[in-house]
Amino acid sequence: MIDLSGLAQPLYDLLSSFGLNVAGTGGASDGLRSTSVNLDQIYEMGRTGINNVNQAWDGMAVDATTSKALRVQTSSATLSDNGNEMATVVDQAAAYVETGQKDLDAIVNSFLTDVSALSPTLATPAGLAAVVTSAIDHIGQGLGVVGRVQDELGTQTAAIQELTPAPSSTSLAGVTSGASTLASTASSLLSGSGSTVLSAVSSGVSSLMSTAASAATSTSTGTTDTGASTTTGSSSGSDTGSTGTGVKITLPDGSTVEAPNEEAATAVRSAISAVGTPYVWGGNTPGSGIDCSGLTKYAYGEAGVELPRLAQEQHIGHPQVSPGDLMPGDLAVWDGHVAMVVGNGQLVEAGDPVSISSIRTENSGMEFYGFYRPTA
Structure with a gap:
């Protein structure tokens, strides 16, 4: 007797490769957006502080202080913008994974329906041939879904990489904490999905924040x-x-x-x-x-x-x-x-x-x- 569970196993393996954790409330994209909101608040507080300092004092020393503070403002704004854009990318990537999971679920259920319908004939050569043919067809469909999702996630990976800046000469000591939060929240979703095709996206987010936290100022x-x-x-x-x-x-x-x-x-x-x-x-x-x-x-x-x-x-x-x-x-x-x-x-x-x-x-x-x- 042919091992029916063995025929279905490749489909289950494909399904498990997607993992069980997709984006939802409180996920990485929410964390990215929340951190961007915090960075925007820091930006506004910094703007008020800069104006207050310039109202109270003037001269070259104040110019130098203002220069450093406003360079951080520029970097804070860039991080905030990139965080929101990355959140959108992460949401889309998660949606692709979730759609892939649903499609694979449907393929597995379709195969099991075929097996159930063919069960009266499984003791015959024709019945066994029909089951094997169905298994091959459904595995091919499953591989097609995986390939499609990989291509879709490749697009999202490229989008993340475009948001990754070159090393900056701007001092970001005041926003390093926010950068770390952006990196960790994005990584939590992407690693939690259980899919290796998402690892490049996670790497891109981490790279963005580590490069953004470099420091140096100049006159x-x-x-x-x-x-x-x-x-x-x-x-x-x-x-x-x-x-x-x-x-x-x-x-x-x-x-x-x-x-x-x-x-x-x-x-x-x-x-x-x-x-x-x-x-x-x-x-x-x-x-x-x-x-x-x-x-x-x-x-x-x-x-x-x-x-x-x-x-x-x-x-x-x-x-x-x-x-x-x-x-x-x-x-x-x-x-x-x-x-x-x-x-x-x-x-x-x-x-x-x-x-x-x-x-x-x-x-x-x-x-x-x-x-x-x-x-x-």
Whole structure:
């Protein structure tokens, strides 16, 4: 007599490979979203703290402190955005696994129904042949389901890997705990599924958070443009990160920031494209020669926003943007110099040549008018 349980065993093995734990309330995706909410709360508290510090004090020391805090803001926002996106990916991956489980259950039940229907003929060669044929057919269907789910999860794995950032130079001491939570909650779902095809997704989540927890901060040299000459002074500053409502930009340092609108994003991209251009008083041509107000006027002109020609007259739009609320495209205006915020604690400005440096409010003793948002 043929071993019927042996014929069904490959189907049971396929079903067990999917495990029994699929996403549900309190699962990894919920943990990812919860941690993103916490990171958003940290972001808001940090923004308030930055503004309070800048209201109470000013000078290079405060600029340096603000720079560090706002770089963490950028990283917190990026982690929050990535956490929410990863939660969506994890939910989809779990849905693929759950659908695969249901399909395999149906295949097993279909085979058992065939065996039951053929049971009166199992003692005959024709009956045995029919059972074996049915087993082969159902195992083939089961393997098809496994292959389909593997392909679907491969897409989700690629999505997770795209959310994994390159090592950053930003200090993230304040958000390391949140990063660890994101990694552990994602891993709990993916390992709990019992399916090896999910391991790459788990690895991607862990990689994201470990790289995001790397640390290092830097300061850089700023320039002063009086409209006729260039001098050098050292100070620093920064800006906030993503708000989830604007236009994302990838900066030369690899960080992702968010401009408030398409005009600001276009201006930032245009200004960055002029990096390396030598300083020329009254210059307006990227790649050939340009001065500070020429750079910002050109960049915003590319976005369809007209700015005055003189640096000290470019304090237009939303006045006095607080340091904790800065976004890419905002202008830092002095009485003889102007620069553009690009994100992740940096601005682009015409010096010799046009370069990217740390945001600051101090600039060789010039009067600082404030930060302004031309597109507001």
